[in-house]
Amino acid sequence: MTTQTKMVGPVVRGMDASLAEAMITAIETDNPDVDVDVDDQGGYIRITTPGRCLLTRASLEDALGKSMQLHQIEPQLAGFAGRMLVGDEEVVWYLERED
Amino acid sequence: MPRLPRSEWYDLTRDMNWDLSYITEDEAFPPQLSNSFGVPAHDWWAWDEPYKITYSEYVHNQAGKDAGVYSVNNVLNRSDIWDNLEPGWRAAVIAHYGAIAVAEYQAGIGEARMARFGRAAAWRNMATFGTLDETRHGQLQTYIPYQALAKEPKFDWAHKAYHTNEWGVIAARHLFDDMFLANDAVSMAIQLTFTFETGFTNLQFLGMAADAMKAGDFDFGALISSIQTDEARHAQQGEPTIKVLTKAGKADVAQDLLDRMFWRAWKLFALLTGFSMDYYTPLENRTHSFKEFMDEFINKQFIDQFRDFGLEKPWYWDQLLNEMNWTHHAYHLGVYFWRPTVWWNPVAGVGPAEREWLEEKYPGWNASFGKYWDTMGQNVRDGHPELTLPETFPVVCNSCQLPVCTPAGYAAGYLESPLPYVVEYNGRKYTFCSEPCKWVFEMQPETFAGHLSIIDRLLSGWIQPPDIPGALAYMGLSPEECGVDGTDYDWAGPVPPATKSA
Ligand SMILES: [Fe+2]
Ligand SMILES: [Fe+2]
Numbered sequence: 167m168t169t170q171t172k173m174v175g176p177v178v179r180g181m182d183a184s185l186a187e188a189m190i191t192a193i194e195t196d197n198p199d200v201d202v203d204v205d206d207q208g209g210y211i212r213i214t215t216p217g218r219c220l221l222t223r224a225s226l227e228d229a230l231g232k233s234m235q236l237h238q239i240e241p242q243l244a245g246f247a248g249r250m251l252v253g254d255e256e257v258v259w260y261l262e263r264e265d
Numbered sequence: 266m267p268r269l270p271r272s273e274w275y276d277l278t279r280d281m282n283w284d285l286s287y288i289t290e291d292e293a294f295p296p297q298l299s300n301s302f303g304v305p306a307h308d309w310w311a312w313d314e315p316y317k318i319t320y321s322e323y324v325h326n327q328a329g330k331d332a333g334v335y336s337v338n339n340v341l342n343r344s345d346i347w348d349n350l351e352p353g354w355r356a357a358v359i360a361h362y363g364a365i366a367v368a369e370y371q372a373g374i375g376e377a378r379m380a381r382f383g384r385a386a387a388w389r390n391m392a393t394f395g396t397l398d399e400t401r402h403g404q405l406q407t408y409i410p411y412q413a414l415a416k417e418p419k420f421d422w423a424h425k426a427y428h429t430n431e432w433g434v435i436a437a438r439h440l441f442d443d444m445f446l447a448n449d450a451v452s453m454a455i456q457l458t459f460t461f462e463t464g465f466t467n468l469q470f471l472g473m474a475a476d477a478m479k480a481g482d483f484d485f486g487a488l489i490s491s492i493q494t495d496e497a498r499h500a501q502q503g504e505p506t507i508k509v510l511t512k513a514g515k516a517d518v519a520q521d522l523l524d525r526m527f528w529r530a531w532k533l534f535a536l537l538t539g540f541s542m543d544y545y546t547p548l549e550n551r552t553h554s555f556k557e558f559m560d561e562f563i564n565k566q567f568i569d570q571f572r573d574f575g576l577e578k579p580w581y582w583d584q585l586l587n588e589m590n591w592t593h594h595a596y597h598l599g600v601y602f603w604r605p606t607v608w609w610n611p612v613a614g615v616g617p618a619e620r621e622w623l624e625e626k627y628p629g630w631n632a633s634f635g636k637y638w639d640t641m642g643q644n645v646r647d648g649h650p651e652l653t654l655p656e657t658f659p660v661v662c663n664s665c666q667l668p669v670c671t672p673a674g675y676a677a678g679y680l681e682s683p684l685p686y687v688v689e690y691n692g693r694k695y696t697f698c699s700e701p702c703k704w705v706f707e708m709q710p711e712t713f714a715g716h717l718s719i720i721d722r723l724l725s726g727w728i729q730p731p732d733i734p735g736a737l738a739y740m741g742l743s744p745e746e747c748g749v750d751g752t753d754y755d756w757a758g759p760v761p762p763a764t765k766s767a
Contacts, residue, residue, distance in 0.1 A: 172569050177471065179490040180478060181333070207552050209474035209486050237322045241330045244474075244493040245467055247566045249504065249573060251315050254270045263573045 173203060174248025174259040175214035176221070182242050184230070186211050189239070192225035196256075210244055219248070219259040275317055281386040282310045299382035299450040304513040312385035312509055316501040323394050327401065330491050337487040338409055346481065347416050352612050352751035354480045354550070357541040359419045359609040361469070361489075363426035364433065364537055366406035368441050371427075373399030375445030375453055379502065382450040388502060395458070395499035402492050409488060419746070422608040429741030432606060432719045433536070436666035439716065440529050451506065455519055456526035459503025462496045464567040465530045468538045470496065472558040476542065479550035507574045516575055523571065524579040525708060528701040531585060532592075532665035539593025540600060543623070544614030554626040556589050581701040588699070590627060591679045594634045595670035601750075602641075603655050605737060610751035613638065619756075633677035645757035650750075655733060660685065661718040663695040664702035671698060690714055 175193065178186050190213055194202050197215045205212040213219075223236050236257055248259040285293055290306055301309070318326075347355070376399050379392035410420035426434050445457045470493040477486030510519045542555040553561070568578065579585070597614075604611045615623070615638045623630040644652040659668035662685075675683035686697040690710050697703035706713050719740075723731055728739045737747060 174569075179474070179494065181487055181490065207475040208478040209476070209490055209552075210471050235322070237318055237326065240318070240326050240498060241333065241491070241494055243497055244471055244490050245497045245566075247569065249315065249570060250501075252317055254272050261569055261573050263575075 171216035172248070172261050173214035173216060174261055175202075175212070175219035175246065176239075176243055176257075176259065177210050177212050177245040177247065178239075178242045179244045180206070180209050180211055185239065185242050188226060188229035189213060189221065189242075191229040193219060193221055195225045195229070196220040196222050212247070214247055217261060220256060221258075222256045224255070271317070271319065275319065276387075278319070279387050279390045280310075294382055294384065297449060298378060299384060300452060301384065302451060302510065302513075302515050302518045304384075304509060304515060306384070308513055309384035309388075309509055310386075311512070312383075312388050312505045314387055314391050314501055314505055316498050318394065318498065323397075327397070327495075330494065331401070331405075334405060334488050334491050338484055341484045342412060346484065347413060350480065350482055351547040351550075352610065353545040353547055353614055354477075354482060355417070356609045356612055356751050357473070357545040358482065358485055359417070359422065360537060360541065360545075360607070361473070361485075362406055362410045362420060362423035363608050364437055365469070366403060366410070366423040367427035368437060369399050369402035369406060371441055371446055372457065373403060375399075375448065375457055376499065378445075378448075379450045379453060383454070383502075384451065388454075388505070391499060391502050395495075395502065398495035398499055401495065405488060405492065409484070419608060419610075422746075425741070426608060430719070430722075431608065431740040431742065432661070432666070435719055436536075437533060439666045440533050443529065443712075444526060451510075452522050454502045454506035455510075455522040458500045459507065459571070460523050460526040461530050462500035463503055463570060464527070464563055465534050466493065466496050466500075467562040467566070468534055468555075468558055469541075472538065472553070472562065473541060475552045476546045476550055479552060480547060481550075504574065507571075507576070511575055519574075520576050521708075523576060524581075525705050527579055528581060528585075528705060529665065531588070532667055532698075532702070535588065535593045536596045536600075536667055540597040540611075543593065543626070544597050544619075545612060548619050548622055551622075555593055556626065559589055579701075581704075584699065584701060587679055588674075591633075591674050591677050592670065594623075594627070594630065594677075595673035596667065598634065598637055598673065599659060599668045599670065602653065603659070604749065605654065605733070605747035606740060606742065607748040608742065608746060610748050612751040613641075613756040615642075616756045629677065634673070642757040645754045646759070650754060658720055658723060658736070660696055661720045662698035662702050663716075663718055663721075664697055664706045664713070666718055667698065669696060669698040 176189065178189060180186065190202065190204055193213055193215070197220055200215045203214045223234065227233050236252060246259055248261045251258045294301065373396050376392050376395035380389050380396050383389045383392050407424050410423040414420050427438065444461060445453055448456060470489045474486045474490040477489070507519045510516065539555050542551065542558065600607060601611045601613055620631060620635060641653045644650065661667065662669050669685045671680055671685050672683040674680040686700060686703040688695045688697065688703060688707060691714060695706060697706065717725060722728055723736065728735050
């Protein structure tokens with residue numbers, strides 16, 4: 167991880183191991199060309215990628231093995247780096263400013 | 266049953282904006298309650314939240330969140346987990362509840378003000394959820410300590426603190442009155458939801474959650490991290506408000522609101538989160554130092570967010586970086602020394618291993634702050650713990666209401682002068698701990714000038730008798746409630762038994 171690139175992505179609670187694991191797997195699937203950084207602090211887990219981080223409902227459902235609405239991640243979503251846009255089928259964390 | 270994707274009906278269901286015809290805009294949105302900063306009414310209707318949720322989704326999520334927190338609490342409540350926690354961790358938890366629980370209800374009043382006086386329907390909708398969120402936080406953080414009262418009488422302060430004039434509570438009230446109870450809806454969206462909740466609450470509610478799990482306090486860790494999931498959502502009221510202001514050419518308004526509240530929030534967190542992380546959390550349970558958490562959540566995560574909206578670092582940035590090295594060490598020293606004036610039992614947290622850690626995280630600590638502790642430790646070992654207790658009062662800042670620690674910052678080599686900053690206003694002298702605190706006051710002297718600090722009250726004769734026992738009574742602390750050393754001076758090394766618990 168370089169210090170120049172701004173890292174973005176969700177910060178999830180460490181209370182629901184299966185959802186946290188599924189989010190990591192799904193984010194790895196949805197962002198195939200970059201390294202996904204996972205910083206597990208026990209109480210929270212920071213899952214980030216450089217500049218833009220995509221999470222789709224399809225990948226999350228695949229990883230969980232059950233259907234799920236994206237708003238249902240909220241009980242584990244304690245924060246995030248970057249800005250967040252929530253749609254029906256995907257969530258994006260992103261930053262626009264380069265400097 | 267065919268279902269429309271949410272995005273196809275969401276805007277329609279939450280948008281209920283209308284033009285006023287029977288009354289004027291100022292009657293519907295009095296500037297004291299909702300300052301438009303000159304942005305026309307219709308421009309506010311572009312307000313669009315990035316984190317969308319419907320009422321039924323909200324209720325479903327919140328019910329699940331509460332079920333999770335209460336089930337952890339139910340299991341642990343019947344265990345002896347609290348008794349087995351280290352004294353330092355207990356101090357951090359008791360300090361947290363007193364400083365935070367009732368302030369959550371107050372934040373609910375702030376959210377309710379935005380739910381009525383927010384200038385777009387979408388915003389009022391989000392703030393309605395925020396009102397319910399903050400009510401939840403108040404309930405959880407008074408209920409959970411309440412049902413553990415039999416184990417820990419000091420939990421009484423979860424409810425009691427804000428009904429007293431304890432000095433830390435005066436400081437917290439001064440801050441929160443400015444940030445939400447006495448703030449207008451638009452300023453509040455920048456100052457409460459953006460500056461405070463997007464920025465600082467992460468330190469106390471996520472940083473401490475990480476430490477809680479390591480300390481074995483799953484109850485507290487589950488509670489505060491669950492609360493933070495609400496904050497992460499309703500804090501999103503800041504972004505669209507900044508966008509509307511910026512689009513209307515008012516980025517300077519947003520910047521100014523942020524700059525003023527950012528410094529104020531820093532001061533309170535340097536106190537509460539500072540000593541909790543770097544001194545109270547048992548050494549083996551610490552995930553990061555307070556400064557490292559500040560770097561992670563504020564200097565990186567939060568700065569990236571607000572710079573992305575076209576805002577810049579506050580003008581006093583170098584002073585913030587400077588204070589991050591020493592201010593909370595000075596506050597901890599002061600809280601420990603004036604420990605009868607707080608509702609928890611402070612621990613020193615400066616045994617040999619802790620000092621090594623402090624020196625590693627804050628190079629120079631031993632040669633600066635360590636020296637004060639050397640003296641106190643010697644006094645304890647010599648059988649004179651009374652010499653580690655106060656007979657007089659500190660000088661308190663007329664902005665942040667916390668002790669002025671410039672002499673300690675100067676002695677540690679971080680400041681060029683040990684003197685406080687002084688302002689004359691309407692024939693009265695006001696004292697400040699730092700240039701930004703002085704600036705905060707000077708930006709709105711008419712708002713702050715009438716407030717008396719705890720020391721002003723002493724000098725004005727409000728506190729009788731004007732000595733330490735009189736002050737303790739004024740602060741609502743009965744002799745049984747006054748803080749004592751949480752480890753019975755274990756940190757100082759071998760002590761003759763007769764001198765303990767003096
Ligand atoms: Fe809250
Ligand atoms: Fe909040």
